[in-house]
Amino acid sequence: MTTTTHAITLPDGRHVAVDDHGDADGSVVVLLHSSPGSRVLDPDPAATAAAGIRLLTVDRPGYGGSTPLPAEVVPTITRAADDVAAVLDHLGVGEAAVVGWSHGGRVAAALAARHPDRVRALALVGTPSPEDLSFVPADHQAMLDALRPEPRTATAHLAEILGAAVGDGDGMAFLAGPADEPLLADAAVRGRVRAMMAAAFAQGALGCATDIVSDQIAPWGFDPRSIGAPAHLVYSEDDVVAPHHGDWWADRLVDVTRHTTDGVGHLLVIPLWATILDAVTG
Incomplete structure (x- = not known):
């Protein structure tokens, strides 16, 4: 399966890196990555090929090959969603099924709103609700509380703190948990996830910091109740973002189907990729 990387210039001069996988004439599916994450991951290339789709994966600002936001700009989820709409415009894509994994689910929801x-269809995979931050360590929550009064400088401060935490490591601890260890025992899967994380931190922790500010400091700027597309909520009992997070989304979306699994943590998008594709393209 071939992959083409596009460097798309936005009206404000920033560049967005997009990987274009699979059948150019296939039904378009957009995957919006986790935080941290990057466009590099196709969760299951064999399932992508079998589905006959055109898969677009998009780096948000500060990740991989995408230009960071200017220092004086406060990141927002809606800005990230509008970037994805501009990508679809550039590539001549009228509509797509959109899969948002973790933080990417919030961007996907904003795009649909x-x-x-x-x-045409939406999947939120392990996407947290805004009302339960129990998966965020208490010291991180305190750090965010300290940054909230100055949102314009929060991204830079947070990038410095997170960068020191990652150090010379690969940042896997930010994403994978104990329930993901059996999955990561597969060398091919582990290699794909490591490649995604290497691209995620190619510009340091700026992308991750941008996501966190847009998600937990800046106002969301959209109402999930306005989403009319059919939505699939995908969670694992063994993820730190447990299925009850889906209750918040289910209470606000009008056309919901729920998919719940176990035996995997926050990397659930990988083993469930064929199921997710079947849901959003069926």
């Missing part, structure tokens, strides 16, 4: 004609 702000650009309803572009999203």
